[in-house]
Amino acid sequence: MNDHMEMMRRSVEELRLTFKSGKTRGVDWRKTQLRGILRLIHENEDTLFNLLQSELGKHPVESYRDEIGVVKKSADHALSCIDKWISPKKGRLPLAFFPASGRVLSEPLGLVLIIGSWNFPISLILDPLIGAISAGNTVVLKPSELSPQCASFLANMLPTYLDPKAVMVIEGGPEVCNQLLQYKWDKIFFTGSTKVGKIVMAAAAKNLTPVTLELGGKSPAIFDSLPYSDLKVAAKRVASGKWGACAGQACIGIDYMLVEHKFASTLIEQLKKTIKRFYGDDVKTLKNHSRIINKAHFDRLRSLLEDPAVAKCIVYGGSFDDTSLIIEPTILLNPPLDAEIMNEEIFGPLLPIITMDNIEESIEFINSKPKPLALYAFTKNETFKKQILAETSSGSVTFNDTMIQFLCDDLPFGGVGQSGIGRYHGKYSFDTFSHEKAVLERSFYFELEPRHPPWNNTKLEFLRSVYDYDYVGVLLILLGFKRPSKSSDKKD
Structure with missing residues (x-):
C-alpha cells in the first residue's frame, strides 16, 4: 500500500511539473486534447455501449443520449469556441484614469482533481475534463469504484488518446480518494452525494482550495x-x-x-x-x-x-x-x-x-x-x-x-445551498477551471496631482467629482475653478 501511495504521489507531482513547464497553456495543445477525447468516444463507441450495459443495464440509446452524445457535444462546442474563450476581454476604465487600458486574461488554475460519479461514469468524468483541458490545466481523474469496468476503461485508454503527462486516471476506492484529498490542488471538482461533498470541502479547506460541488437533493x-x-x-x-x-x-x-x-x-x-x-x-x-x-x-x-x-x-x-x-x-x-x-x-x-x-x-x-x-x-x-x-x-x-x-x-x-457549489457546461466549464486576471496598464503621461498628498479641500472636491463620475467638475478643478455644488453634497 505504501508503494502504491508513493507512486501516486510521484504521478501527481509529475503533472504539477508539466503545468509549470507551460505546455498546457498553448491553444494548439488544448485543441489536440479535445480532438483526442472525440476520437476516444468515436473509436470506442461499441465498447462503451457494452460497458454501460454490463454495469448499469443501460440501453445503447440511453447510453448515447446521456453519456457518449453528451461528451461529443461538449467537446465539439469547446473546439468551436476555445479561440474566443481564451482571447483577452477588454475592460472599461473610468475616464479619470486616462490614458490607461484594462483587460481580463483567463489563465489556467494549475493542477485539478476531478472526482466522478458512478451513475453516469463516462460523461460525469469527461464532461468536466473538457472544461479543465480547455482552460489549460493538468488533471487527475478519479472515477467511481462503483463502476469499475468504466473506470478501468478510462485508466487504460485515456493515455493513448491524451497527453499522459498532463491527464491521468487514478483508480481505487475511498482510501485512494482520501489520500488524493490530502494533496494540495489548485481546484477540486466533485460530483456525488451531499454527505461526501462535505468531506471533500473540509479537506479542500485545509489548503484553501476552491471547489465545485455537483451534489443532489430532493428535486x-x-x-x-x-x-x-x-x-x-x-x-x-x-x-x-x-x-x-x-x-x-x-x-x-x-x-x-x-x-x-x-x-x-x-x-x-x-x-x-x-x-x-x-x-x-x-x-x-x-x-x-x-x-x-x-x-x-x-x-x-x-x-x-x-x-x-x-x-x-x-x-x-x-x-x-x-x-x-x-x-x-x-x-x-x-x-x-x-x-x-x-x-x-x-x-x-x-x-x-x-x-x-x-x-x-x-x-x-x-x-x-x-x-x-x-x-x-x-x-x-x-x-x-x-x-x-x-x-x-x-x-x-x-x-x-x-x-x-x-x-x-x-x-x-x-446547485445552490446543499445541492451544490459552482457551475459548469460550455463556457461556464471553461470559467470554472480558469482564473480571470485583471490587467491595468497606465502611461507615465498626464499625472493627476490631486490624487496625491498633501491634502486640501480642493483635492477633496476633485475626488468627489471622480467618484460621482462628474467629469465636468473634474475638468473645472484641474483648470483651477471651483466645482459647482450638487444637491447630493448638501447635508440634511
Whole structure:
C-alpha cells in the first residue's frame, strides 16, 4: 500500500511539473486534447455501449443520449469556441484614469482533481475534463469504484488518446480518494452525494482550495392541472425523465411530485399507461430500464418501501428482482411526510406524489426543504411561473419538461445551498477551471496631482467629482475653478 501511495504521489507531482513547464497553456495543445477525447468516444463507441450495459443495464440509446452524445457535444462546442474563450476581454476604465487600458486574461488554475460519479461514469468524468483541458490545466481523474469496468476503461485508454503527462486516471476506492484529498490542488471538482461533498470541502479547506460541488437533493416537480392533450405529453416527459435515466439514479431526476387533490387520480392513471408502454408491467421482463448499481443501493431502496406506513401508499409497482437488481417503476400517493422516503434523496425508481388543496401551496412546501438542484413545473399559468421563479430557490428551473437543462451548453449547470457549489457546461466549464486576471496598464503621461498628498479641500472636491463620475467638475478643478455644488453634497 505504501508503494502504491508513493507512486501516486510521484504521478501527481509529475503533472504539477508539466503545468509549470507551460505546455498546457498553448491553444494548439488544448485543441489536440479535445480532438483526442472525440476520437476516444468515436473509436470506442461499441465498447462503451457494452460497458454501460454490463454495469448499469443501460440501453445503447440511453447510453448515447446521456453519456457518449453528451461528451461529443461538449467537446465539439469547446473546439468551436476555445479561440474566443481564451482571447483577452477588454475592460472599461473610468475616464479619470486616462490614458490607461484594462483587460481580463483567463489563465489556467494549475493542477485539478476531478472526482466522478458512478451513475453516469463516462460523461460525469469527461464532461468536466473538457472544461479543465480547455482552460489549460493538468488533471487527475478519479472515477467511481462503483463502476469499475468504466473506470478501468478510462485508466487504460485515456493515455493513448491524451497527453499522459498532463491527464491521468487514478483508480481505487475511498482510501485512494482520501489520500488524493490530502494533496494540495489548485481546484477540486466533485460530483456525488451531499454527505461526501462535505468531506471533500473540509479537506479542500485545509489548503484553501476552491471547489465545485455537483451534489443532489430532493428535486421536486410541481404538476398543475392540464388539459388531456398536454397531460399525455407531460406524462411522457415525466416517465422518461424519472425512470428512463438510469432508473431514477440521477441527481436531477424528479424526487417527488406535488399536485392538487382533484387532479391526482387523473395524473396517476396517465402515468400508469405511459409506464406500461415505455417499460412494460412485469419486473422480470422490464425493457428500456436500467438496474440498480449494486446490492447495497438495492437494499436501501427496498427498505424505503418496507416501512409499513409507506408500503400502504403504493398505487403502482413496488416489485423487486433480487437477481437482476431491478426495481420496477413505483408510484406512491401521500406517504407520511416524516418517512425516510420524504426526507432523504431517493436516487431510484420510486416516485412519491403529494397532494394539496391548492397548487400554489407547493411553493411553501418546497421552501420548507433544502434548496434543490432542479425544480420542475408543469403548468400553462404564466402568473404561477413568475411566482415560482420569484419565490423559490434552486439550481435550475425547467418548465414543462425534465432533465433537458443538463444538455444546454449555454445554460449554467449547478446547485445552490446543499445541492451544490459552482457551475459548469460550455463556457461556464471553461470559467470554472480558469482564473480571470485583471490587467491595468497606465502611461507615465498626464499625472493627476490631486490624487496625491498633501491634502486640501480642493483635492477633496476633485475626488468627489471622480467618484460621482462628474467629469465636468473634474475638468473645472484641474483648470483651477471651483466645482459647482450638487444637491447630493448638501447635508440634511
